[in-house]
Amino acid sequence: MDTVNKQWQQQVVSWEYSSAATPDLNDVPIQPFPASLHEQGETRVIALDLSRELETPYLATAPNLLASYIRICANEKIATSIAATSEVYFVLRGAGRTKTAEGTINWKQGDAFTLPYNEGVTHYADEDSALYWSHDAPLLQYMGVTPSKPMFKPAFYSKEYMCDAVEKLREPALREKRNRIGIILGNHDSAKTKTMTHTMWSLFNLLPKGEVQKPHRHQSVALDLAVFSGPDTYTLIGQKVDENGDIIDPVKAMWATNTVFVTPPGWWHSHHNESDQDAFVFPVQDAGLHTYMRTLDIQFIR
Ligand SMILES: [Fe+2]
Missing domain, CATH: 2.60.120.10 (Jelly Rolls)
Incomplete structure (x- = not known):
């Protein structure tokens, strides 16, 4: 066998399928x-x-x-x-x-x-x-890889635009007990995926005082910015839900104004505001990419 074939064979490794299909990352x-x-x-x-x-x-x-x-x-x-x-x-x-x-x-x-x-x-x-x-x-x-060209035009979302839009949703969303009270921020250049950019996604979400937003989960990660929060406002995060739709053995991530916490991909999460002040969260996700790949798999407890 010639030298190149021998060299390339040294690079080869393989694993038994059943034991290797879910690598331990x-x-x-x-x-x-x-x-x-x-x-x-x-x-x-x-x-x-x-x-x-x-x-x-x-x-x-x-x-x-x-x-x-x-x-x-x-x-x-x-x-x-x-x-x-x-x-x-x-x-x-x-x-x-x-x-x-x-x-x-x-x-x-x-x-x-x-x-x-x-x-x-x-x-x-x-x-x-x-x-x-x-x-x-x-x-x-x-x-x-390095990027070669811009894939969308820049966009500016004013505080007034986001707050006005969410305020209009408050009453109908509470009445209909929607999972979140928020706007998914978009760009005309990523209208197909309804995301902020072709790879990234964000939501401006209101969590009213005294309210609970029931669990949901998705395959995108969430880098959650608490834009504003009073005391006793938090997210429960866990890998499974019980038959009542409650998260089993959750981790409690407290909200505090201008702080960030990470919600892992695939984990269930619910938002809780036990304070007397409205709270806002701005999660940033790789959900543009997941939506394009048809792998977002968002699921809700209603
Ligand atoms: Fe989420």
Whole structure:
């Protein structure tokens, strides 16, 4: 046999099907990231990094996504550049603007915006500011590829647009006991999948005071930003539900304003607000990709 054949054969390994069909990968952990990470110190990007848990050689919060806090002190700026197809921003605090090749977008607390693949942008803060920044760079790093072109036009979702839209849903959603009271944020360029970008997805969801939103589950991961929360507001997360639709042995992830927690893919989760203040959550998911692949498999307890 010639040398090349011998060399390539050294690369071969195989496994017995029944014992190897579900390889033992580390679970995505249920991980909180407190607001203290972005409330102090110098202007910088703070990666919400779980690469050690996920055993990836690159920063990642979940297999396909990396979330970060960007802290920008008053009257300072910071440049960001990432090889991603989609970037999702939510303004946690402050006001400022982001200079992009497509123009300069002004933002303030509660606004959100998306960027397609770009050569880099610069964020300027007029006052002490923080951004929640998520993108799909880990997916591209896993595949060993770099983006070649923008796949959608950037979009800006003002706080007023999102709050007004959700407020209109409050009464009918409560009356009909819907699973969530929210709007899925979209872009005309990803209207087919009804997602924020072709790979990423987000919901602006109201959890009214005293309300429970029953469990659901999906194959996408959720990097959940608690936009606003009073006390005693939380998500229960678990792998199974009982015959009454209650989550068995749940983990309790507390909500706190401007904090993030991870809901692993495939796990059931219900939202609970035992306080006297309305709460809002902004989950960021790889659900654009899952919807396209027909693998989202969202299921509800009604
Ligand atoms: Fe969910």
